[in-house]
Amino acid sequence: MMTATRAPVEPSAGHAALLDAFALHLAIRPPHTRNAYLRDVTQLLEMAGDTPVARLARAQIMRFIATLHGRGLSGRSLARTLSAWRAFYRFLIERDRSLADDPCAGIKAPKSPRRLPSALSPDEAGRLVTIGGDDPLSLRDCALFELAYSSGLRLSELAQLDVDGCDLATGEVRVLGKGGKERIVPVGAKARGALTRWLIVRATQAGSGETAMFTGRRGRRLSPRAIQQRLAEWAVRQGLTRHVHPHMLRHSFASHVLQSSGDLRAVQEMLGHASIASTQVYTHLDFQALAKVYDAAHPRAKRKPRRK
Numbered sequence: 587m588m589t590a591t592r593a594p595v596e597p598s599a600g601h602a603a604l605l606d607a608f609a610l611h612l613a614i615r616p617p618h619t620r621n622a623y624l625r626d627v628t629q630l631l632e633m634a635g636d637t638p639v640a641r642l643a644r645a646q647i648m649r650f651i652a653t654l655h656g657r658g659l660s661g662r663s664l665a666r667t668l669s670a671w672r673a674f675y676r677f678l679i680e681r682d683r684s685l686a687d688d689p690c691a692g693i694k695a696p697k698s699p700r701r702l703p704s705a706l707s708p709d710e711a712g713r714l715v716t717i718g719g720d721d722p723l724s725l726r727d728c729a730l731f732e733l734a735y736s737s738g739l740r741l742s743e744l745a746q747l748d749v750d751g752c753d754l755a756t757g758e759v760r761v762l763g764k765g766g767k768e769r770i771v772p773v774g775a776k777a778r779g780a781l782t783r784w785l786i787v788r789a790t791q792a793g794s795g796e797t798a799m800f801t802g803r804r805g806r807r808l809s810p811r812a813i814q815q816r817l818a819e820w821a822v823r824q825g826l827t828r829h830v831h832p833h834m835l836r837h838s839f840a841s842h843v844l845q846s847s848g849d850l851r852a853v854q855e856m857l858g859h860a861s862i863a864s865t866q867v868y869t870h871l872d873f874q875a876l877a878k879v880y881d882a883a884h885p886r887a888k889r890k891p892r893r894k
Contacts (some may be wrong), residue, residue, distance in 0.1 A: 602629040604639075611677050626670035631652075639730055640678060644689045647671070666697035705837040706830070711735055713824050714835075717774075723803075727816050729777070729784035730800050730808075733759070734832060736777035738839035738857055741832040745810045748797040749785070754778050759869075763858040771856050836859050 607629060612620040616694030630632040633650045634642055651664055659667070667688055706714065714737050717728040732745055743761040751760045757773050773781070781799075792798070800808040813832055822831035834859070844853050 594715050600615060601634075601639075605631065606679055607681075608674060612673075613693060622666070623673060626667045627674045627714060627872060629667075630674065637837055639674075640682070640685055642689050644693065645692075647689045648693060651693065651695065661696045668693060668695055704834055705841040706826075706834060709836070710826055710836045711842070714821060714826060716824075716828065716854040717820065724785050726791075728806075729780040730813065731817065731820070731835065732777040732780040732836040733773065735839055736774040737771040738836045738843075739771070740858075741810050744813060744832065745808060746756045747799040749788075749799050750797070752781060752799060753855075761858075763869060767858065769855070769858045770849055814855065 594868055605624065605628060609620070612623055615623070616739060630650065633653070634646075635647075651668070654664060654667065655661075667671060672690045672797060674692055675685075676847045679685045679688065690851060693869075713733040715728065717724055717731070719725070730744065733739065737759055739759070740763065741760060742878055743763060747759070747761060752773070753759070754773070757775075757778055758770050759773050760768060760770050762768050788799075788801065791805060796807065797805035800813075802808045810832075817830055817835075821828075840853050840857055843856070844850065847853075
């Protein structure tokens, strides 16, 4: 469901002082959070009308959420709205200890359809990582992108990777994932070759004592932002017609390995997912690819109705 654009709402005179007090309470919050909370609470006050917010019941809050959902707000947007309203009620309870109940407690936003991750086709991925040139930056970027696609590493894992975390003899890379969990992932032949070429050049590029596998022009560790920018630039150079970000290479790795092997558990382990449910989303990508083949190939998939 599309997220509706919220129109600015002015609070009534009776609610203005309460909103000002809440704004002062939020002074320590980041500006974008504070502004979002104030916008959401302003909307709550407007929907409450003449009813004091302290007297709103759970059923009324649920009706407000249903109304906003009917206006087109997604489940994700409504979850953020409820978060702001809960913060507001915590503020009210702190101000007035006679208020013991939060009418928002336990209310869950409706679920939004889960978005499928965007993945490149095998041809697109191959074109992106096939970088020519023997200058240091081209060799580095080739090794960087080959590794990302070969092993499905997260952006943070690529940026944090040290030279001693990659064993080209055994074809393995050791990374520190979410929650500080270490895992070992295989590295493909193309990526090993690209890394070998880069390491020869890196010896003359990296600063003294620098342990990072991928370094920038100043010889220091390449930042996540710099990796994002280089990948986007190379996507344009290589003729890809859509924006490419590092996580797209991770999605592409997972989707292509799953399509070829069908081994969901192995893909889960290589991605470092704590739950198999996080990996199962790639089965939907695989099904989409199969569905396209079916539509194009099956003689009865798209049979046109006969004219009467």
